[in-house]
Amino acid sequence: xxxxxxxxxxxxxSVNINIKADQSGVETANVKMSMNxxxxxxxxxxxxxxxxxxATEIVVxxxxxxxxxxxxxxxxxxxxxxxxxxPCDGELQPLGVAKALRAIVxxxxxxxxxxxxxxxxxxxxxxxxxxxxxxxWPQGTFASKxxxxxxxxxxxxxxxxxxxxxKIKLPAxxxxxxxxxxxxxxxxxxxxxxxxxxxxxxxxxALGVDLAPHFKTLKVTSPPQRAGGIKVTDVATLxxxxxxxxxxx
Amino acid sequence: xxxxxxxxxxVRFVLNEVIGAAQLAQLPGYGExxxxxxxxxxxxxxxxxxxxxxxxxxxxxAEGCTFEHGVVKTPxxxxxxxxxxxxxxxxxxxxxxxxxxxxxxxxxxxxxxxxVCSANLxxxxxxxxxxxxYNAIEKHATAELKKLYLxxxxxxxWTGTMCLTEPQCGTDLGLIRTKAVPQxxxxxxxxxxxxxxxxxxxxxxxxIVHLVLARLPDAPPDIRGLSLFLTPxxxxxxxxxxxxxxxxxxxxxxxxxxxxxxxxxAMNFDGAxxxxxxxxxxxxxxMFTMMxxxxxxxxxxxxxxxxxxYQNAARYAQERLQGRGLKGAVxxxxxxxxxxxxxxxxxxxxxxxxxxxxxxxxxxSIGLELDIEARHVDPxxxxxxxxxxxxxxxxxxAFVTDVGFDVANMxxxxxGGHGYIRDTGVExxxxxxxxxxxxxxxxxxxxxxxxxxxxxxxxxxxxRQFFHPVADFLQAEKDNPALADMLPLFMSxxxxxxxxxxxxxxxxxxxxxxxxxxxxxxxxxxALVALGFMWLxxxxxxxxxxxxxxxxxxxxxxxxxxARFFFSKILPQANALNLAILxxxxxxxxxxxxxx
Numbered sequence: 001x002x003x004x005x006x007x008x009x010x011x012x013x014s015v016n017i018n019i020k021a022d023q024s025g026v027e028t029a030n031v032k033m034s035m036n037x038x039x040x041x042x043x044x045x046x047x048x049x050x051x052x053x054x055a056t057e058i059v060v061x062x063x064x065x066x067x068x069x070x071x072x073x074x075x076x077x078x079x080x081x082x083x084x085x086x087p088c089d090g091e092l093q094p095l096g097v098a099k100a101l102r103a104i105v106x107x108x109x110x111x112x113x114x115x116x117x118x119x120x121x122x123x124x125x126x127x128x129x130x131x132x133x134x135x136x137w138p139q140g141t142f143a144s145k146x147x148x149x150x151x152x153x154x155x156x157x158x159x160x161x162x163x164x165x166x167k168i169k170l171p172a173x174x175x176x177x178x179x180x181x182x183x184x185x186x187x188x189x190x191x192x193x194x195x196x197x198x199x200x201x202x203x204x205x206a207l208g209v210d211l212a213p214h215f216k217t218l219k220v221t222s223p224p225q226r227a228g229g230i231k232v233t234d235v236a237t238l239x240x241x242x243x244x245x246x247x248x249x
Numbered sequence: 250x251x252x253x254x255x256x257x258x259x260v261r262f263v264l265n266e267v268i269g270a271a272q273l274a275q276l277p278g279y280g281e282x283x284x285x286x287x288x289x290x291x292x293x294x295x296x297x298x299x300x301x302x303x304x305x306x307x308x309x310x311a312e313g314c315t316f317e318h319g320v321v322k323t324p325x326x327x328x329x330x331x332x333x334x335x336x337x338x339x340x341x342x343x344x345x346x347x348x349x350x351x352x353x354x355x356x357x358x359x360x361x362x363x364x365v366c367s368a369n370l371x372x373x374x375x376x377x378x379x380x381x382x383y384n385a386i387e388k389h390a391t392a393e394l395k396k397l398y399l400x401x402x403x404x405x406x407w408t409g410t411m412c413l414t415e416p417q418c419g420t421d422l423g424l425i426r427t428k429a430v431p432q433x434x435x436x437x438x439x440x441x442x443x444x445x446x447x448x449x450x451x452x453x454x455x456x457i458v459h460l461v462l463a464r465l466p467d468a469p470p471d472i473r474g475l476s477l478f479l480t481p482x483x484x485x486x487x488x489x490x491x492x493x494x495x496x497x498x499x500x501x502x503x504x505x506x507x508x509x510x511x512x513x514x515a516m517n518f519d520g521a522x523x524x525x526x527x528x529x530x531x532x533x534x535x536m537f538t539m540m541x542x543x544x545x546x547x548x549x550x551x552x553x554x555x556x557x558x559y560q561n562a563a564r565y566a567q568e569r570l571q572g573r574g575l576k577g578a579v580x581x582x583x584x585x586x587x588x589x590x591x592x593x594x595x596x597x598x599x600x601x602x603x604x605x606x607x608x609x610x611x612x613x614s615i616g617l618e619l620d621i622e623a624r625h626v627d628p629x630x631x632x633x634x635x636x637x638x639x640x641x642x643x644x645x646x647a648f649v650t651d652v653g654f655d656v657a658n659m660x661x662x663x664x665g666g667h668g669y670i671r672d673t674g675v676e677x678x679x680x681x682x683x684x685x686x687x688x689x690x691x692x693x694x695x696x697x698x699x700x701x702x703x704x705x706x707x708x709x710x711x712x713r714q715f716f717h718p719v720a721d722f723l724q725a726e727k728d729n730p731a732l733a734d735m736l737p738l739f740m741s742x743x744x745x746x747x748x749x750x751x752x753x754x755x756x757x758x759x760x761x762x763x764x765x766x767x768x769x770x771x772x773x774x775x776a777l778v779a780l781g782f783m784w785l786x787x788x789x790x791x792x793x794x795x796x797x798x799x800x801x802x803x804x805x806x807x808x809x810x811x812a813r814f815f816f817s818k819i820l821p822q823a824n825a826l827n828l829a830i831l832x833x834x835x836x837x838x839x840x841x842x843x844x845x
Binding site for chain 1: 254281283285286289290292293296297301333336337338339341342351353799800801803804
């Protein structure tokens with residue numbers, strides 16, 4: 001079984017985010033970048049399936065700037081077999097990425113695609129879902145447990161009311177949630193081996209997809225500063241403030 | 250809660266832009282150690298240090314090791330972390346691939362040591378000691394012993410120790426009493442008591458390999474009569490399967506000021522079976538061959554603690570609101586200004602930073618020379634590297650570990666009363682850093698090594714390996730406008746070092762007490778000048794890169810600002826040291842011993 005895993009290079013989770021002076025977006029120059037943590041979980045799951053003898057090959061894919069190669073190398077060091085980079089410098093939006101990924105799926109013909117449930121930069125949570133729709137494949141989103149047997153994936157997914165278990169036929173798209181697994185540290189021998197694993201470059205034009213953004217970001221601002229807390233005199237005031245000031249009830 | 254982020258940007262700057270670590274990949278056997286590969290390794294090491302080792306540092310200090318009925322337990326979490334560390338192959342990073350190691354350069358290993366020691370100095374002791382034992386066995390043991398023990402040490406499934414100290418002997422190993430008696434089967438029986446044995450007993454690994462200095466029956470009574478013996482806790486069979494318990498045991502855990510999660514043991518050997526490593530009566534020499542790397546590694550402990558102390562003090566100074574700037578409110582919208590606005594707090598932070606970054610550059614530059622000494626194709630280059638290493642090891646060990654403690658202490662002062670409270674985590678750094686000034690040869694002994702052995706060696710042959718490159722650099726850069734404000738300050742200090750060197754050398758020949766009394770001041774003067782040389786090299790690079798640096802402009806700009814601080818506020822100490830040195834030994838030696 002072949003697994004395709006998608007990864008994205010994002011600002012490291014530990015970095016304090018700064019907005020660019022012109023409000024066009026988040027500052028990424030000279031900022032520590034890492035693999036999206038949910039994608040790390042996706043890679044880990046694929047590697048575990050390979051270690052169990054269920055998967056035979058793991059291909060990781062990313063779209064992005066040239067330095068996204070480092071993100072692919074990280075996935076290769078964790079245990080992926082080879083990588084594909086679709087180089088593009090411009091702004092990427094979920095639908096364009098999903099279309100590009102569909103083209104790669106058509107080419108690679110994996111039995112399973114695993115993506116992170118969302119990327120921690122824009123938190124869209126759309127790419128994996130759109131990819132499944134474009135492919136016409138079943139999907140198991142927010143997966144917290146995954147078992148594969150006889151061409152069927154059993155997926156436990158975290159939903160508002162608790163946990164739901166689905167059985168879906170392969171090929172399928174799975175999006176990984178936080179509790180699916182705990183990603184490993186890459187071992188030193190595997191980091192060195194990753195240097196020799198192939199990274200293929202496929203230009204967006206070769207995939208026949210248009211990555212141009214469909215919507216325009218007007219401006220990006222920091223969330224409003226939290227005001228200091230106050231003590232209310234009684235329950236009635238509290239209810240009133242929740243209703244009329246905070247407007248949450 | 251304390252924080253730690255591996256200083257990868259500065260590490261990369263030193264490796265790639267200042268000392269030229271790219272040349273590692275040209276050395277035989279290091280072809281894979283390209284800057285990209287080194288970078289990937291550093292990234293993952295940083296993750297392990299930040300996420301796996303650092304969270305156990307404060308809890309390890311609070312809980313410490315426990316001792317019951319001869320069994321030592323490391324604090325909760327250490328065993329799992331050690332297993333993860335070893336499974337990742339980190340224990341064997343610079344070990345020979347023939348024995349399961351990764352075959353990466355010593356310099357890279359040292360850079361990772363720094364991060365490990367920042368994150369968790371106690372934890373770093375266990376793989377650190379194993380690495381020392383690995384080196385001694387690799388260089389001196391028989392092929393049979395190597396085949397049996399090295400793969401286990403490289404994998405970390407067994408750990409190592411160095412058993413030197415005894416109750417009556419620390420610095421003077423000539424006083425060792427532990428005995429080794431030859432057996433008909435070619436093994437030896439070791440009997441004696443050792444103290445202060447780091448990682449002597451613990452629960453991290455399935456076996457512990459003790460390297461013991463002991464005396465054969467017919468051995469000369471002084472340091473020329475010491476032999477080195479490999480003494481395992483469990484005697485393995487030929488396949489490396491652990492068997493019978495050897496006749497050795499841990500008598501107690503030492504109660505220490507710091508590194509409380511490192512098990513420091515008193516070890517009793519009661520006729521323990523052992524194997525000779527190297528030749529009879531050559532034990533001390535065998536230990537000395539690995540001394541350079543071990544002393545540099547202890548320097549990295551000082552650097553590691555200094556780095557984390559700086560990080561926490563810098564953050565606290567930005568967050569702690571007290572008083573107002575001396576010229577008026579700097580942040581009027583806040584109830585008070587952060588203490589970073591105060592000149593005296595800045596003086597501390599700048600001093601800490603200038604010392605940390607300078608020491609990193611200095612220590613890494615010597616680490617690179619260690620690799621060149623071991624691997625370069627040109628024998629002349631190897632020899633030159635070896636001479637520079639020999640000269641600089643005492644300087645780096647003593648100065649960087651002094652910096653470790655001093656910077657930790659300054660960091661605590663930035664925290665004020667909160668630094669003295671355990672919760673902030675910074676008083677631990679003061680306690681942990683202190684030992685590095687003492688073990689692996691006290692810093693006083695390092696100073697004696699510098700003035701007594703290294704300085705006079707072959708009429709100053711070693712000294713020239715430092716002085717000539719500095720003179721060449723000064724000649725080449727004398728008109729560099731970017732260094733114009735720094736060069737005169739450096740040249741003044743360099744002149745003082747030359748003057749002091751000549752004075753100590755000539756007076757020391759006539760009266761060794763003259764050299765001895767000047768030794769510590771002289772080592773510090775030497776170190777400050779060596780740091781100055783590294784700051785010049787860093788400033789030169791930073792000034793060249795700054796105009797096209799783009800988003801990294803802030804980094805290079807900070808480098809230049811820190812360099813200027815070093816030259817104007819720290820390096821002038823050279824004047825005072827020089828005067829103290831020139832004043833001679835009389836006032837040191839005048840007091841009769843009984844008057845103390």
